[in-house]
Amino acid sequence: MANKIPRVPVREQDPAVRATNFKEVCLGYSLEEATLEATRCLNCKNPRCVAACPVGIQIPNFIEALKGGDVKGASEIIAKDSSLPSICGRVCPQESQCEGSCILGIKGESVAIGKLERFVGDWHLNNPQSVELPAKNGRKVAVVGSGPAGLACASDLAKLGYEVTVFEALHEIGGVLVYGIPEFRLPKKGVVAKEIENVRALGVKFETDVIVGRTVTVDSLMDEEGFDAVFIGSGAGLPRFMGIEGENLNGVLSANEFLTRANLMRAYDEEYDTPIYVGKRVVVVGGGNVAMDAVRTAKRLGAEATIVYRRSEAELPARVEEVHHAKEEGIEFRMLTNPTRVLGDEKGWVVGINCLKMELGEPDASGRRSPVEVVGSDFEIACDVVIMALGTSPNPLIAATTEKLETSRRGCIVADEVGRTTRPGVFAGGDAVTGAATVILAMGAGRKAAAAIDEYLKK
């Protein structure tokens, strides 16, 4: 029976070697491996994996095509629901979505849906198909931000005949895909740049170094520059800090700044002169994907790197795969530990971090058990750099400079399920609306908003 075949393991770089380089950790399936893994799928009548996919990819159908070696057919099936399969195949939290619902996972190992999606997505990037575009319909839409939400919205609108311009604050396109997620998880040249080229091939125009709210505003785009609608996909890039003593010392920085310097500004590349300081020992505070990316980057830049997290391992919000990879690479995990003060020398540089031990109490509103301080358990960890990876919220700039755009108390743009905001003609989606979330949710929001913009402009 098909489900007697064990899950086909995926090749990875050796942990000791990869902890010293920025090349991709996971090497992906070959055609033979992908076809074999595909044969494990039971092609369920009521596929729970489809229901668990935020964008509803017809997973058994694409896997069925793959079983017969029809990679092109598989790619066409995925393309109906996802515009970034190479990226989602690499970074989606499959263990809590499609793979987490796979029937084979109840008694054994689920089908490696993410790795199969990645295989098909990469095939598509290396075998681009020509797309027939409809004639332009004469309507103009502005997209703010070039992350997954903006890219997905722009692609769908271009396919419908709209003239789309994406305005991006940074000098490179891709949002977190280029400035946040490191090269060793998501290659920029081989994957992200190619996905962006596909969007460009649809006729989408990109204007970089344009800060909406400063260089132009949403109002001026609509009232003076002739855009019929605007989609805001500006993400949630404003980092949070703990508010503890010593947080303004030299050597304390947000994970966003650290990763931007390392990834986008190529501090990891010896040919670039980007300033970045890791010293001998780096402490990263937090337990999400961002914390894992920061700590693994610090390790690759030559530091001893430690995660400090106030709950236990069971509550770590990062993907299981990322925690597993971090451990394999020699990252130290200090669980149930909460920083209370950053310690500095007389010149204002970090020399350590003071922490308290914690224990788990009653569940909080999120359902996770709350950490409670163990009185008198103070201790110090010596370090040169402290990186805060405590979550982010949307930058208030766009909302502050746009008429009639309501935001929530957390600073998120208020929008309905298809992205309509309180300002007619202005739509929003992705992290700017939900707060920091995931690539697939941002992409799904961008696609829903594109359909809603089309409906709005057709009236």
Ligand SMILES: Cc1cc2nc3c(=O)[nH]c(=O)nc-3n(C[C@H](O)[C@H](O)[C@H](O)COP(=O)(O)OP(=O)(O)OC[C@H]3O[C@@H](n4cnc5c(N)ncnc54)[C@H](O)[C@@H]3O)c2cc1C
């Ligand atoms: C380090 C890190 C690791 C992550 N790992 C994962 C993961 O493994 N899996 C996963 O699913 N998700 C992960 N995420 C979350 C995921 O990347 C985000 O949820 C997703 O990128 C949100 O997409 P977005 O398009 O809404 O915003 P973003 O990707 O943030 O893109 C927003 C874009 O808007 C631009 N912008 C902002 N303000 C303006 C302005 N005023 N004018 C013009 N442009 C502007 C920004 O420069 C940016 O390019 C990670 C996030 C980080 C930071």
